[in-house]
Amino acid sequence: MAAQGRPEVLFGLFSRLEGLSGIGPKAEQALGHLHIETPKDLIYTLPVGVVDRRPLTRLAEITPPRIATLEVEVIRHRPPPSRGRGPYRVTVTDSQTAFDLVFFHARAPYLEKLLPIGARRLISGKVELFDGIAQIVHPDHILPVEEAETLPKFEAIYPLGQGLTQKIMARAIADALQAVPDLPEWIDPALKAREGWPDWATAMRAQHHVQSPSEAAPNAKPRLRLAYDELFAHQLTLALARARAKRRKGRISHGDGALRAKVLQSLPYSPTGAQTRAIAEIVADMAAPERMSRLLQGDVGAGKTLVALMALLAAVEAGGQGVMMAPTSILAQQHAANLRPLAEAAGVVLEVLTGADKGRERAAKLAALARGNIAILVGTHAVFQEDVEFADLRLAIVDEQHRFGVRERLRLGEKGALADMLVMTATPIPRTLSLAQYGDMDLSILDEKPANRQKITTALVSEARMDEVVAHLQKAVAEGQQAYWICPLVEESEVYEATAAEERFKSLRARLGEGVVGLVHGQMSSPEKDATMTEFNENRTKVLVATTVVEVGVDVPNASIMVIEQADLFGMAQLHQLRGRVGRGSRASTCVLLYRNGLTETAKRRLHVLRDTDDGFVIAEEDLAIRGAGDVIGTAQSGLPRFRVADLEQHGGLMAMAQSDARALLALDPSLEGPRGQAARTLLWLLEQDKAIRLISAG
Incomplete structure (x- = not known):
């Protein structure tokens, strides 16, 4: 089907920022530094906190420092000495306690007009003690008493960058919220009812008009709904990639098990239950007509190498070749050294190719590989160079590439046009992050240590x-x-x-x-x-x-x-x-x-x-609880998506829900043509998941 453009209902959210209240070229540039380029980005910049602006009767009710809102009478003005150094002070009283409002670099006529002596004003700002006397430096709000109703009881606090103030952000967001349309519902109705979540537009407005600190908390229902939307869109993208990979014709690599049996006979130990299960899952995937895309996740010393070899031998039994890629030449040599005796037991030729291979030696290996004389190749990124050609590549294994994102994996799979793909990692990843990063793949977990491993x-x-x-x-x-x-x-x-x-x-x-x-x-x-x-x-x-x-x-x-x-x-x-x-x-x-x-x-x-x-999965969950998602994997290289609302520590429980919901929707409506499918398309456009939209378009 042909690609559809962004729905008209979203046009207002993707216009220029400069038209919004208080946003000129300078503010637009400042917002750009915060990756805020459209009204959509602006409304997705949710408050990071809430200030209580409810008026107090007397200053004596609070213990500084804290923000307070008080009705005061202006007593006197004390400009700085004639040279203009020092602050301008305006003494006010709440009828019981006198204190100062302090202004730096102030213009006297402006302050005399704003705070005339004898007038009553509502002021709100941070009360601090200076030499034991209360003062408010540059109050956030100064209003005539008759305008008190215009001051919100609770005020949202936004993240700021250079050249931005809370006032600029609040005005621009209030204006952007005017353009928030009512959108069709993409969340499963039963799920939405069970969780008690509001509609998208209601949730968005509620998050910017918070009425108490609890309403800005990560577990507030409007915020949970908006977080779920991001996770759902992300999981929908991964589910589409997975569905497309499943539809992409693969090779049926069905081995007779003879080579694998020889290796098992040569081992001084029996594989663990987890190894046997993982091998069975991988071999079954390889024997299916669709391309395999599977992650093998094992704790340190859980025996991934044996599982990898069995998968490679299944490719060789089927008449093809296998390749295993490691991130460094030391590791490639190590894998080759560990695998070679087992490959020899099976009577299979295994070679190693790294960046260190040059000249005639490299040319000879490449020729043998192209003829099919090398059954298993172990190497570094060098195996993906253009001149490396396989006679019949059936399986590509990528080791320790937990730092690669989805895009890189898709690129690696292109070397063997129909090759199955197995990604291995010895870094136990908490379930939440595993779903965020590898949700497009099927998962095999090695959660047992071989009997021969020492304590x-x-x-x-x-x-x-x-x-x-x-x-x-x-x-x-x-x-x-x-x-x-x-x-x-x-x-x-x-x-x-x-x-x-x-x-x-x-x-x-x-x-x-x-x-x-x-x-x-x-x-x-x-x-x-x-x-x-x-x-x-x-x-x-x-x-x-x-x-x-x-x-x-x-x-x-x-x-x-x-x-x-x-x-x-x-x-x-x-x-x-x-x-x-x-x-x-x-x-x-x-x-x-x-x-x-x-x-x-x-x-x-x-x-x-x-x-x-020494349980890597327990350690990984603790690590996530202590440090947070970006740090656990290393944000810059993690392949983790960047969410504006969802927080993988706070909202981790929503991720599995989003994955099963996304997969269920695609099972019922693979091309997202039905009413909920169309609504889900709107969500993908809203959250700029262009990749997902291309995946639907490509079919």
């Missing part, structure tokens, strides 16, 4: 006891153990982190001896990093001093000690990932979190959670 004991140790920690490390190394020593995270600077790591490397080398300690950090070249990692991997060095380069995926089974310096600087997910680097061999393992003195309560809470549990 890791986590200890919190003050940095004051650093010498004891090094002494324990010395003893462990003498017994043949290996250890990681992670250096503090320094704000966005690899150079500083490298310096910190180099200093620790020197001090540990002095204590433990030459050739015992290795060093790896982000400032080193890839060959240097790889050489250091190889030495540690092969047990030639015993202690690896590193920055967070080793956070994800590095696998050295003999390493049984993890020391993290200034652990309070790291995020919870990062500490959990780092801890997961040990406990991979036969030894009981230890993670030492060194912390600085004077920890905040939040930092203590985070470290205690890590000490008390």
